[in-house]
Amino acid sequence: MSQPDEPHHEEFVSLYELYLHIAYHLLGRPQLARTVAAALRDRDVSTVLDCAAGTGFPSLDLASDGSGSLVVHCCDADPRMLAVLCDHAGRLGVDLGSLMPPTQTDGDREPGLESLVLNWRDLGQIDMVYDLVMCRGNSLVYANTWGGGDEVAPLDTIKAYLSHMADRVRDGGFLLVDAPWQLAMGTTTHGLIGGWSCTEEVHPDHADETDRREWWVHFRQEGRERPLSFRRYSSALTVRLIQGALLEMGFEETTPIRLEGERTALGTIIARKTG
Numbered sequence: 594m595s596q597p598d599e600p601h602h603e604e605f606v607s608l609y610e611l612y613l614h615i616a617y618h619l620l621g622r623p624q625l626a627r628t629v630a631a632a633l634r635d636r637d638v639s640t641v642l643d644c645a646a647g648t649g650f651p652s653l654d655l656a657s658d659g660s661g662s663l664v665v666h667c668c669d670a671d672p673r674m675l676a677v678l679c680d681h682a683g684r685l686g687v688d689l690g691s692l693m694p695p696t697q698t699d700g701d702r703e704p705g706l707e708s709l710v711l712n713w714r715d716l717g718q719i720d721m722v723y724d725l726v727m728c729r730g731n732s733l734v735y736a737n738t739w740g741g742g743d744e745v746a747p748l749d750t751i752k753a754y755l756s757h758m759a760d761r762v763r764d765g766g767f768l769l770v771d772a773p774w775q776l777a778m779g780t781t782t783h784g785l786i787g788g789w790s791c792t793e794e795v796h797p798d799h800a801d802e803t804d805r806r807e808w809w810v811h812f813r814q815e816g817r818e819r820p821l822s823f824r825r826y827s828s829a830l831t832v833r834l835i836q837g838a839l840l841e842m843g844f845e846e847t848t849p850i851r852l853e854g855e856r857t858a859l860g861t862i863i864a865r866k867t868g
Contacts, residue, residue: 602740606673608823610648612810615783615791616856617650625854626654629769632852632863633663636767638724640664642694644716644758645732646709647671649678652727656692657685666694666723668711671739675709694719713754722763728770731859733835734806734827745805745828752838759842764868768844771861772832776806778858788815795858797829804829832860839864 617625629651633641639662643652646667656665669675682689690704694711696718702708711718713728713736732739736746736754746754755770762768778795791812798807805826812821832849839847845867849860 603673605741605823606648606671606677608810608812608821609674610677611789611812612791612793613648613650615786615789615812616793617854618786621854622650622654623854625852626651626658628853628855630655630658630663632769633725636725636863638663638767640666640721640723641725641727642666642668642719642721642723642761643727643729644668644711644713644761645728645730646678647674647730647732649681650730652692653678653681653685653687657687665692666719666721667692668694668709668716668719670710670712672706672710675706678709679706695721713757716757716761719761722761723766724763725767725769725863726758726762728758728768729861731771731773731827731856733770734772734830735825736828738826741825743805743826745826748828748830748834748838751828751830752841755835755838756842759844759866762866764866766866767863768839768866769861769863770835770839771855771859772830772835773806773858774832774849774860776829776831778806781856781858785815789813798826832862836862843867 646652646669652665652667655663693708697720733751736751738745776797780794782792784790791810793810795806795808798805805828808825810823836847844864846865847862849862852861
């Protein structure tokens with residue numbers, strides 16, 4: 594398959610949202626949201642920080658379930674991804690003010706996109722600890738490369754990000770993170786949804802000596818001759834490496850699990866922070 598030019602980041606965000614729509618429509622987005630919600634109920638979680646909220650999946654699903662039992666706060670480093678989250682929140686009737694994590698500068702902030710923009714290294718600005726902090730969607734492996742580029746984050750940097758997340762978890766609370774089971778994730782084709790299909794390829798990048806993965810997603814639309822594609826590089830992080838890092842930090846219950854409705858290539862850890 595020919596390799597097209599890299600899209601601008603705005604186009605990438607649109608293509609990524611299309612990818613989520615296709616992939617999780619087939620996997621069962623509602624199933625994954627229900628599975629996450631059940632995991633939170635089992636652990637008596639009532640406050641959640643999603644620090645890799647992206648376009649809002651599944652935080653908006655949790656925030657709009659109608660039960661009112663969860664306080665869900667969102668943040669992300671990518672304002673263009675969060676712009677999509679804000680659009681989705683409006684359609685679901687979720688007040689953006691309810692999603693804002695409280696910070697030391699709350700008096701200067703108004704509900705909106707800019708109040709949700711926060712890097713992992715700056716999570717200490719949040720003036721609250723949570724029953725559960727969530728960083729899912731295979732976000733950790735794309736630390737430093739989600740906006741483009743090929744300089745992947747080393748393990749020590751990712752451990753530092755995990756430490757910032759852990760600081761926002763109350764004693765006895767939980768940290769939910771995920772990553773691939775193994776370095777090579779292979780090729781997956783997602784079937785036709787609304788005239789679109791996509792194929793994703795995740796393999797070790799052998800172009801140079803760096804230890805990273807290359808992720809291509811190719812979209813085809815009925816009647817369109819040329820595919821649309823995007824590429825991102827990610828670190829060689831696996832869920833077992835995350836498990837080891839969490840054990841070093843004093844977390845318990847670090848055994849990886851599979852969540853129903855999640856991509857089978859990803860393992861999830863819901864680790865408990867010891868007091």
